Amino acid sequence: MSDNQLLHIVLGGELDAVDGHQFRDLAKVEFVGAYPSYAEAHKAWKARAQQTVDNALMRFFIIHAHKLLDPHEN
Numbered sequence: 001m002s003d004n005q006l007l008h009i010v011l012g013g014e015l016d017a018v019d020g021h022q023f024r025d026l027a028k029v030e031f032v033g034a035y036p037s038y039a040e041a042h043k044a045w046k047a048r049a050q051q052t053v054d055n056a057l058m059r060f061f062i063i064h065a066h067k068l069l070d071p072h073e074n
Contacts (some may be wrong), residue, residue, distance in 0.1 A: 007069065008041035009034050012048065012060030032060065
């Protein structure tokens, strides 16, 4: 396994409010995927977000999971 792998997770769903980060229904949060780099995660995020552009409450996020696994990682 490459030492350069930095795990990123893309997920999203409908929010309670346009200006918030709280999901309306956690059971409906969509897991888009796990990616070994920010660039790959961003590509997946952008593709999925563009599919839901007509829903103002739908948001997708990139989670820097490698920072959660190792908080000392940059």
